[in-house]
Amino acid sequence: MYRNIIGWSSLAVLGxxxxxCFAAPYIFDHGPTEIVxxxxxxxxxxxxxxxxxLGQDLLSRVLMGGRNSIMVGLLGAGLATLLGTIIGMVSGYFGGLTDQFLSRLIDVIIAVPIFPLLIILSAYYSLSLYAMxxxxxxVGWCACARIVRAQALSLCEWPFVQGVRAMGASHRYILGHYILPFVLPLSLVKFIFALQGYLLMGVGLGFIGLGDAQTIDWGWILNHAFTSGGLSMGCWWWFLAPVGAIAITSLSIAMLGYSLEHRQASPSGGRCRWTAG
Structure with missing residues (x-):
């Protein structure tokens, strides 16, 4: 009950x-770059x-920056979760040489540090936010793939999966109807926490001056405030606006993930249902 309240409250705040953020162009009669x-x-x-x-409205800039920062997190987390779910399912379901090859691939890629890699690439190639x-x-799909693979290995031992396989069902049918529904809860939790991590990663790149200078995001706003002497001039609101938005968004995502990670899929007549862990 306590986790449910936290989850719904976080979802309401985040929503x-x-x-x-996404309705900002229709709310304001001025853009984030206009002097008002x-x-x-x-x-x-x-x-x-x-x-x-410059006399630009910080509320408009923070909401526009939030849209871009959140889109970076959604793009990175969505791609990582998609790849991790597919590769993890295939590895755990087929086993054998397929599992060995994909497991070694995961071991190699998971050792690559994402943030330093982005720093190097951004410094040399001036990456856009969406390229980031x-x-x-x-690069970040490996953690999801490992968890999904472990769940898929376990699912393959369940009687209803073995029964469907014995009746001659195709691999595609089994993966889509009997494996995927049970790994989706794990993938959802990994997506939420990846969203938080990648959002903050994008903000960090912008703050150190390696973000997309052509696009407003929270990191770029903080970098601009710092390099323009906002601290020395005592302009606390210049920092409080983006920092408050980052804190609210990150905390809401974290609490949403916290409310979901205690849930797991369990078999009930060959169908997926949620139970408290």
């Missing part, structure tokens, strides 16, 4: 924030989060 007020204006009734040194997300997903 409301996502709606605000006095420079370095503290928060007031008109500009709720104040303005930066693709690289995160292309």
């Amino acid at each position: 409301a924030f996502l709606i605000l 007020g006095s420079p370095l204006q503290p928060p007031d009734g008109r500009y709720w989060l104040g303005t930066n040194e 997300g693709l690289i995160m997903g292309a």
Whole structure:
């Protein structure tokens, strides 16, 4: 019950924030790059989060930056989860040489540090935000694949899976109807935590100045505030706006994952159902 309350509350907060981020162009009558007020204006009734040194509305910029930062996380986590689920299922289901080859591949790729790799590639090739997300997903699928593989190995020993296989069902049918439904809960949890990690990774790249300079994101806003002397001028709102948005989003995602990770799939007449772990 306690985890359910946390989960639904986190989902409500995260959903409301996502709606605000993606609906920002329809909410404001000005864009995030337009000069709408006095420079370095503290928060007031008109500009709720104040303005930066150019007089740009920070609320508009934070919401637009949130859309781009979240999209990077969604792209990386989605690709990593998709690859990890497919490769893990295939490895655990077929076993033998297929399992050995994919397991060794996982061992090699999982040793590659994603964040340092992104730093090097961004420094040399000036990657876009979406290219960063693709690289995160292309390298970060191994943890999901290992968990899904372990679950698939266990599922292959369940009587209803062996029974369907004995009746001559195809591998594709068994994987789609009897393996996939039971590994999806694990994949969902891995997707949520990967979303949090990749979102923060993208913010970190922007903050150290290696993000996409052509696209507004939370890391770029923080980097701009720092390099423009926001701290020395005492413009606390310039930092509080993006930091608060990052904290709210990251905490909501983490609590959502926490509320789901105690659940697991269990067999019930050959169908998938959720039970408390």
